[in-house]
Each structure stands twice: as structure tokens, then as C-alpha cells.
Amino acid sequence: MTNFAELRRQMIEHQMIARGLRDEAVLNAMSAVPREAFVPSELVEFAYNDAPLPIAARQTISQPYIVALMTSALQLKSTDRVLEVGTGSGYAAAILAQIVGQVFTIERHKILADSARDRLQELGFDNVEVLFGDGTRGWPSQAPFDAVVVAAGGPDVPEALLEQLAIGGRLVIPIGSEMHRQSLLRIRRVSEDDYQQEDLGGVHFVPLIGTSGWQEERSRQSTKEPVTVTLAELIYQSSEHFGSIKEVNLDKLLKRIGNSRLVLMGEASHGSAEFYEMRARISQELIEKKGFNIIAVEADWPDANYINHYIHNTSPDPLLETAPFSRFPTWMWANKSVLKLTHWLRDYNLTVAENNHSVGFYGLDLYSLNSSIEAVLNYLESVDPETAELARVRYGCLTPWAKDPAVYGQLMLTKQYKKCEKDVLATLRDLLKARLNYAHADGQRYFDAEQNARLVTNAERYYRTLYYAEQNSWNQRDQHMFDTLQSILSFRGKNSKAIVWAHNSHVGDARSTQMSARGEFNIGQLVREHYRRSAYLIGFGTDHGTVAAASEWGGPMEVKQVQPAHIDSYERLCHNVATDNFLLPLTKPIKPALRKRLLAERLERAIGVIYRPESELQSHYFYACLPQQFDEYIWFDETRAVEPLNRETSKGVLETFPFGF
Ligand code: SAM
Numbered sequence: 282m283t284n285f286a287e288l289r290r291q292m293i294e295h296q297m298i299a300r301g302l303r304d305e306a307v308l309n310a311m312s313a314v315p316r317e318a319f320v321p322s323e324l325v326e327f328a329y330n331d332a333p334l335p336i337a338a339r340q341t342i343s344q345p346y347i348v349a350l351m352t353s354a355l356q357l358k359s360t361d362r363v364l365e366v367g368t369g370s371g372y373a374a375a376i377l378a379q380i381v382g383q384v385f386t387i388e389r390h391k392i393l394a395d396s397a398r399d400r401l402q403e404l405g406f407d408n409v410e411v412l413f414g415d416g417t418r419g420w421p422s423q424a425p426f427d428a429v430v431v432a433a434g435g436p437d438v439p440e441a442l443l444e445q446l447a448i449g450g451r452l453v454i455p456i457g458s459e460m461h462r463q464s465l466l467r468i469r470r471v472s473e474d475d476y477q478q479e480d481l482g483g484v485h486f487v488p489l490i491g492t493s494g495w496q497e498e499r500s501r502q503s504t505k506e507p508v509t510v511t512l513a514e515l516i517y518q519s520s521e522h523f524g525s526i527k528e529v530n531l532d533k534l535l536k537r538i539g540n541s542r543l544v545l546m547g548e549a550s551h552g553s554a555e556f557y558e559m560r561a562r563i564s565q566e567l568i569e570k571k572g573f574n575i576i577a578v579e580a581d582w583p584d585a586n587y588i589n590h591y592i593h594n595t596s597p598d599p600l601l602e603t604a605p606f607s608r609f610p611t612w613m614w615a616n617k618s619v620l621k622l623t624h625w626l627r628d629y630n631l632t633v634a635e636n637n638h639s640v641g642f643y644g645l646d647l648y649s650l651n652s653s654i655e656a657v658l659n660y661l662e663s664v665d666p667e668t669a670e671l672a673r674v675r676y677g678c679l680t681p682w683a684k685d686p687a688v689y690g691q692l693m694l695t696k697q698y699k700k701c702e703k704d705v706l707a708t709l710r711d712l713l714k715a716r717l718n719y720a721h722a723d724g725q726r727y728f729d730a731e732q733n734a735r736l737v738t739n740a741e742r743y744y745r746t747l748y749y750a751e752q753n754s755w756n757q758r759d760q761h762m763f764d765t766l767q768s769i770l771s772f773r774g775k776n777s778k779a780i781v782w783a784h785n786s787h788v789g790d791a792r793s794t795q796m797s798a799r800g801e802f803n804i805g806q807l808v809r810e811h812y813r814r815s816a817y818l819i820g821f822g823t824d825h826g827t828v829a830a831a832s833e834w835g836g837p838m839e840v841k842q843v844q845p846a847h848i849d850s851y852e853r854l855c856h857n858v859a860t861d862n863f864l865l866p867l868t869k870p871i872k873p874a875l876r877k878r879l880l881a882e883r884l885e886r887a888i889g890v891i892y893r894p895e896s897e898l899q900s901h902y903f904y905a906c907l908p909q910q911f912d913e914y915i916w917f918d919e920t921r922a923v924e925p926l927n928r929e930t931s932k933g934v935l936e937t938f939p940f941g942f
Pocket residue numbers: 340341342343366367368369370371372373374387388389390393414415416417432433486487488489490491492494
């Protein structure tokens with residue numbers, strides 16, 4: 282049986298205190314209220330996750346940390362009377378009711394208002410009153426309030442809520458000119474006519490819909506557009522349809538990409554062949570027609586380097602002894618679709634006279650602690666044996682964990698990691714200091730060694746934080762991927778152009794997804810912030826078919842059935858479009874009516890190397906705003922699993938070279 286009390290304790294420690302939240306009254310309330318009673322029964326095991334969860338009426342129960350943060354921002358006293366707008370599940374109202382004398386809460390969905398009222402009553406919260414109605418009008422008959430909290434994001438502060446604040450009262454509300462991104466404001470009424478406002482930072486809430494909020498989607502449609510046009514029909518009219526990947530005409534897509542220096546291509550799973558094959562088709566055209574010369578993928582540096590040697594027809598580096606992609610999940614890169622591309626890249630590079638125009642293949646990820654340590658040591662041994670000896674001693678503190686680095690985080694407890702951190706940095710510093718000497722002999726080999734040394738440094742930090750702050754480690758990984766991309770671009774010169782292949786969750790702008798509420802960013806966001814309009818982000822999606830995935834980390838690859846998409850998802854919307862495969866531009870030429878209607882947040886599915894159809898909603902869906910997340914979306918209604926290259930099926934070395942299986 283799940284030990285909810287223990288989960289609650291961990292939530293307080295890892296999600297609240299670790300983030301600096303120290304408000305004792307709030308922490309006590311968070312430890313007293315059983316969050317599992319407020320989430321849908323099929324999701325109780327996830328009740329204490331650091332994330333919002335879906336509830337009825339396509340709404341969410343807010344992330345625990347956000348509830349705590351907003352409650353703390355209200356600066357409550359036990360005698361306060363508080364108004365909440367956006368009851369949802371009733372969880373935040375229960376937290377407030379633990380701290381203050383009287384809570385009034387308003388919800389615009391009857392089904393939510395009714396069930397929250399019943400739930401709160403059953404749990405014994407008899408100091409909460411729930412009203413079904415439009416909270417942007419406040420609750421005049423119960424005003425004034427000492428504090429007002431709004432759990433949905435509006436375009437402006439509703440006048441009625443300001444008026445219903447007592448003098449000295451605080452209003453905490455997310456406000457933003459875009460529907461899904463807001464700043465959390467605290468407004469204090471200092472006198473009859475004066476209010477003071479503070480900005481508490483960026484947040485990401487569902488829209489506040491009402492008289493003084495956003496209009497409901499139906500009434501936002503342009504008057505010129507007949508109401509009979511469904512969103513699926515609008516997508517049909519606005520998209521480019523195609524039959525097969527081989528024959529799809531990409532001219533218009535290339536035009537939309539224009540002069541972008543970076544094209545990031547996602548995938549909705551790590552194991553669907555169509556995503557690989559379409560990205561290969563687009564990459565080939567970008568290389569041939571627009572001079573792109575970098576493919577950087579969500580794979581480890583040493584593995585990708587092996588491919589890089591192969592496609593440059595340089596004999597594999599004798600120091601790279603093992604075949605690439607031999608660590609879990611092998612099928613992600615050692616599959617037939619990638620093999621075909623490597624052969625194409627090799628043939629292409631043979632036709633390119635100048636080395637600078639040849640296409641390089643690089644890895645952005647940081648999971649290769651062991652092989653990167655080896656690569657640095659091997660390199661140093663060949664150019665500077667004395668420094669190699671020193672580096673071997675310094676990396677010695679990591680070697681016991683290099684093959685199972687996740688265990689390394691436990692060093693946190695013994696503080697030994699401090700020495701390790703210093704030692705790995707010192708090795709990188711030595712390499713950088715000697716850059717001119719080493720690089721003079723062979724720039725490419727020096728660059729490989731430097732990237733491996735950077736990887737070891739970042740991986741050490743990544744595994745260390747993985748142990749105590751999960752979302753921090755996500756950010757460190759994506760920061761490493763972005764920094765590596767920057768290094769490659771600068772190594773390949775100012776005219777270089779890069780294609781990135783990574784999961785949608787890395788490539789789509791994190792600010793337009795639920796990730797941002799957890800404080801997470803990704804490569805897509807960093808690229809947009811840095812390169813602005815010179816980057817083009819493409820997402821991919823599918824409804825059903827088969828996928829190559831494991832049931833747990835390290836488990837064997839299975840071919841699994843992808844479930845038809847959730848009714849509230851963008852995927853279901855695309856499935857309802859009367860064509861199977863299409864390209865949908867989301868930014869440049871897009872009908873305003875389509876964009877507006879797509880802006881309303883929906884669920885989006887993300888299948889990684891693990892797929893758990895049995896808990897699909899919690900494990901694989903998150904809320905997103907598609908037209909802000911990507912510049913283009915490519916849809917395959919049905920997809921099939923990638924075909925792995927493995928020893929059992931290989932017929933000979935030639936067929937699977939350069940993977941060596
Ligand atoms: N506090 C909730 C909880 O703990 O579960 C979560 C609230 S959810 C993020 C936001 C809620 O605001 C939704 O249930 C939504 O229906 C509601 N909402 C949006 N606009 C509203 C309005 N004008 N009046 C009342 N409720 C509104």
C-alpha cells in the first residue's frame with residue numbers, strides 16, 4: 282500500500298524546503314491535507330509528484346509547489362477571510378482552510394464546483410464555501426476579503442477583485458497578455474484608492490475565463506468564420522498533405538525555414554521509424570539545398586563521433602575500441618533508419634571537395650561518463666603522457682562509479698564529491714590551457730577530447746544533482762546539450778548551420794509546456810532565446826501504431842502498440858483531420874482563426890525509451906500550447922516501430938557497418 286504520509290513528507294522536503302520555501306503555517310498545512318483525496322482515483326499514485334495533474338472539465342489541480350508559493354505570498358493570518366477564484370479540485374481551498382478562519386471559493390465549471398463541495402465536506406473542511414459562477418466578478422455579498430487568490434491566468438486584473446479587497450488586503454493573481462504565460466502579481470490595497478504591485482516571477486496557468494478574463498473559445502472565433510468549421514477542418518485546409526516520406530514535396534517547408542541557421546527536429550517517441558525517416562529526408566534537403574553541415578543528435582559524444590569518422594571516410598579512430606550505441610537504449614540510434622542515413626551522409630561527403638562543407642555528425646548528450654573518461658585519457662596519452670598520468674589520478678575518484686554513475690549521487694552524503702568536482706574541472710582546465718599546443722597538431726582530435734572532458738565535468742554535476750533535485754538535473758542536461766551545440770557551431774565556423782534531432786520534449790520551447798511551471802527549460806527554449814528568428818523548431822506527432830520501447834529503464838526492447846490518443850489531446854485533434862499525413866505550419870503562414878483556436882492548451886503525448894500504456898495519462902501526457910511550442914508540426918496518423926540493428930538479426934558486418942553489430 283502506498284505510504285502517502287511518507288510521500289507528503291518527501292514532497293515538503295524536496296519540493297518546498299529545497300526550493301527555499303520556509304513559511305511554517307503553509308508547510309504545516311501542506312503536511313496535513315491529503316492531496317491523494319483531490320486527484321482522480323486512477324492518478325492517486327502520482328498525487329505527490331512535482332507536477333500539476335489533469336482533473337475533470339479539462340482543468341488541472343495545480344503543482345503542489347505553486348499552491349504553497351501562492352498561499353505563502355498571501356501573508357495570511359489565522360483570522361483572515363479569503364476568496365479563491367478557481368476551485369478546481371478544492372485542494373488549494375483546503376490548504377487555505379487549514380490556515381485561516383473562512384474560505385470562499387468560486388469555480389466556473391459546475392461539475393468541479395459540485396464535486397469539490399462534496400469532497401471538502403466529506404473531509405471535514407466546514408469553513409469553506411463553494412460557489413458555482415464567474416469568479417472575475419468576485420463574491421460581493423461576502424466582501425471585503427483580507428486576501429484573494431486567483432488560480433487561473435487572466436489578461437488584466439479584474440476590477441471587482443480589487444474593489445472587494447479590504448484595506449491592507451493582498452491579491453495574488455497570474456496576469457499575462459498571452460493566454461498561457463503570466464507573471465504572478467501580488468497587489469496590496471494600501472488605502473481606499475491606492476494599490477501597490479509586486480511581480481513575483483513567471484508562471485504558467487490555465488486561462489481565467491469570464492467577464493473580466495479571457496473569452497471562451499467558442500465566442501473568440503472571428504465573426505467572418507462560419508461556426509460550422511471545425512478545428513479539424515481548419516487544420517485540413519491549412520496543412521500540406523502527403524502520401525509517403527519518399528515522395529513528399531518539401532519545397533514549401535524549405536521556404537518557411539528560410540535563412541534559419543538552426544533547424545531543430547523533434548519526435549514524439551524514441552522508437553517510431555517515420556520520425557527518423559522524415560527527419561532524414563528533411564536533413565538531406567537542408568544539406569543539399571541550404572548548405573547545412575552539422576547534424577547534432579540526442580546521443581553521447583563518443584558514440585556519435587564514431588559515426589562522424591565513418592561518414593568522413595577517415596578510418597575509425599583507433600582509440601575508439603568499441604562499437605557505438607551499445608548502452609541502453611541501443612535501438613534509439615542503432616536502427617535501420619539511422620544506418621541508411623549514415624550511408625547517405627558518407628556518400629554525400631565523398632562528393633564534397635572542401636572539408637568545411639562536409640557534414641559532421643555529433644552527439645549532444647552526457648550519459649557516456651565511462652567512455653568519455655577513456656577518450657580523454659587515450660587522447661592525452663598519445664599527445665602528452667605526463668598530463669595523461671595526472672588526469673588518470675584525477676579521474677580516479679569517478680572511476681568506481683563510471684559504469685553506474687547514478688550511484689555517484691550518493692557521494693553527496695559523504696561530501697567526497699567536493700574533491701571529485703575539483704579534480705574533473707582541473708583536467709578540463711589543463712586541456713584548455715594546452716589548447717594551442719595540442720590543437721596545432723590535430724584540431725579535430727583536440728576538439729573531440731575537449732568535448733569529452735566537458736562532458737565528464739557536466740556529467741559529474743548532473744549525477745550529483747540527480748540525487749537530490751530532479752528538475753535541476755533536467756536543466757543541467759539540456760544546458761549541456763545547448764552548450765555542446767554552441768561549441769560545434771563555433772568549431773565548424775561562422776557559416777556553419779546545424780540540424781538537431783532530439784525528442785519533442787527537448788526541442789519544443791519549454792515555456793509553452795507544463796515543464797516551465799516546474800522551472801525546467803530545454804534546448805528549444807535556449808535556442809529561441811539565443812538565435813530568435815534564426816531557428817526553426819519542428820515537432821512530430823502520431824495517433825497509433827507500434828513503437829520500439831522498454832517497460833522499464835534498462836529493460837529489453839519490445840514492440841508495443843501505441844494507444845489511440847487521449848480525447849483532450851492535440852493528437853486526437855490531428856487524428857480527426859481527414860487525411861493521414863501532413864505538415865502544419867504554426868507560425869509563419871497561419872490563419873489567425875486557426876492559431877487562436879490552437880492556442881487553447883491541450884494534452885500532448887511524449888513517449889520516450891520507456892512506454893507504459895497502462896498508466897499512459899500520467900506517464901506520457903503533459904499540457905502544452907502547440908503553436909507556441911513549435912514553428913511547424915508534422916503528423917503521421919499511424920507509425921511503426923524502428924527496426925533495431927542487433928546481433929540476432931545481423932547477417933554480416935557490411936550490412937550493419939558502421940555500428941559494428
Ligand atoms: N486551485 C485548484 C486546485 O487546487 O485544484 C486548481 C485550479 S485550476 C489551475 C484553475 C481553475 O480555475 C479551473 O478549475 C478553472 O475552471 C477555473 N476558472 C477559470 N476561470 C474561472 C472563473 N472566471 N471563475 C471561476 N473559476 C475559473
